[in-house]
Amino acid sequence: MLEVGRITRPHGVRGDVNVLLTTNRIERVAKGAVLHTADGQLTVRSSRPHKSGFIVTFAECTTRERAEELRDTVLRAEPIDDPDELWVHELIDAVVVDSEGVERGRVVQVLDNPASDILELDTGHLIPVQFVTEVDPGVRIDVDVPDGLFAIADADADDEAEA
Numbered sequence: 173m174l175e176v177g178r179i180t181r182p183h184g185v186r187g188d189v190n191v192l193l194t195t196n197r198i199e200r201v202a203k204g205a206v207l208h209t210a211d212g213q214l215t216v217r218s219s220r221p222h223k224s225g226f227i228v229t230f231a232e233c234t235t236r237e238r239a240e241e242l243r244d245t246v247l248r249a250e251p252i253d254d255p256d257e258l259w260v261h262e263l264i265d266a267v268v269v270d271s272e273g274v275e276r277g278r279v280v281q282v283l284d285n286p287a288s289d290i291l292e293l294d295t296g297h298l299i300p301v302q303f304v305t306e307v308d309p310g311v312r313i314d315v316d317v318p319d320g321l322f323a324i325a326d327a328d329a330d331d332e333a334e335a
Contacts, residue, residue, distance in 0.1 A: 182239035262309035
């Protein structure tokens, strides 16, 4: 299961809650969607955009008291099968290999950036996702980066080692 969001707080007196998604797939809060929590599942009865998230009504939450109990609850769901998408969970722990076949490190996280998501490697290198040329999910990511991208990070690491 993937983390797709969390319930931040109650909204109103009828059991509605504010949900902040950690995914760009708003179908996660579409009517009928099933989300999983540590205590069971929640079925979306309705949702609407609100500020930076959504106000969601779950079939299993009909009172303000129940909504209070759900405060800060992590929401999880099954991965969506979309072959045209790169999924963060498929990138984590994959080894990154440059166009010359040199292994540059493993992906430890994907950073959200307005211009382009960025792969953060265990070596400290940062690689914009736009330079990814091929992905074998969870295993290998081939990249074709501009000349000097790794040299800058390597020089910075050498400077820190000397200090």
